Amino acid sequence: MNDAGPKLFQRVAHETMSGQVYEEIRRVIMGGLLEPGSVVSIRGLADQLGTSMMPVRDALRRLLSERILEMDGPRRFRLKALSKSEFKEILSLRESLEGALVEQAVAKISAADIEKLSELQDGMEHSVESMESFLKLNQEFHFIIYAAANRPVTLNLIESLWLQVGPMLNYYIVRNGGQIAVHHHRTLIDALQRRDAFDARAAILADLRDAAKVILDEADVW
């Protein structure tokens, strides 16, 4: 037998309706399609998604504990709108955590992953069909690097921060016509190929700050 061998099989997916509903709601929110501060209702979403209240309820409560939604009032879900100081705090945390993981990833990332990064970057620069898919490519780009660092708990914290800041950040990116610079990605890929941790970290920080600028400069919008 070969039952004890490591990572031959990966677990089969038991997709539940709750999970699918969660993914779909999250897709819309992270795509910047829902204005921060909007109220959402279980029944309303259930109608649009064609399910009963139950999976939607599970999904909303999950988004609640992930701090994407908040409850203001006894029975009222609302898409959280970050304050400026919260936004800055998250930016600072992201710089620290994502910077650290990039440094760790430099020594571990595979050539295949770097090649994948290059392909994703090509996609973002040339053949991007929609804003949503662009944002998705960008996210995938970043998390390939973070995942290579092999720090699952840190990775999870970073995901949590992306989830918290994504709804607001992406909403304003989409609203402003979607111009977001990704030229730091090229220097980042180059640094990874040269196994240069210092340059790689600097490139990530520059990328984060440039993206954050999109809404930090527009003080009037919030």
Add this chain to the structure above:
Amino acid sequence: MNDAGPKLFQRVAHETMSGQVYEEIRRVIMGGLLEPGSVVSIRGLADQLGTSMMPVRDALRRLLSERILEMDGPRRFRLKALSKSEFKEILSLRESLEGALVEQAVAKISAADIEKLSELQDGMEHSVESMESFLKLNQEFHFIIYAAANRPVTLNLIESLWLQVGPMLNYYIVRNGGQIAVHHHRTLIDALQRRDAFDARAAILADLRDAAKVILDEADVW
């Protein structure tokens, strides 16, 4: 009118059954009363708590997304047991985040809060009635300091890390008769009074490492 004034009133609590059930389950887990790896069932907990499945279901799904529980198998909740590398990773993250918040808190913490810290420390050193209450006092001690830093998102991340590591850490503390050193607390209080950020940070790091030692030394138990 005075409706626009800041923080005159705080929101009234709308306690739901789901919330109470969540708190109660969390209390047991964080009290180190449940062995990591244990399986829990919705119906079983509902019986013990005297409610229907519904609030328990909400609570378990919340604990799931907080990574305190995990699902192994299609319909099976299990209290997560951290691997050694995960435990070390969390320890490292806690050092970074909690160290940073302590530094920030030094300049901001009030004299009243420092007095409160001293009282809590007295309680831990002398009049502690049970292991559970001791752990609760210790947690309160730490989070008074972290809260004083006024970094809500970071505070939330730290809470998340405590939740993840608490079940396993506290379980072994309770199991080993509960000897956990808190002598670093005194030097920490002293550093806060002197507004010495460097010493305060050092005291926290020493405290964290000492607590972690309790289970890092027992390599056999996991």
Add this chain to the structure above:
DNA sequence: ATGTATTATATGTGATCACACATAATGTTT
């Protein structure tokens, strides 16, 4: 017009149930 009372509507919550489906227990065959 404005404040108050009344009614109507919409909402999340908690309970209950049928169902699919794992796993355990039991029975059956070789």
Add this chain to the structure above:
DNA sequence: AAACATTATGTGTGATCACATATAATACAT
């Protein structure tokens, strides 16, 4: 006895409903 088939039991999931109650809409009174 052991391998296989069968049944029984326990589980989370998703659907539906009654209920309390927050909010909106309307009517009424001052």
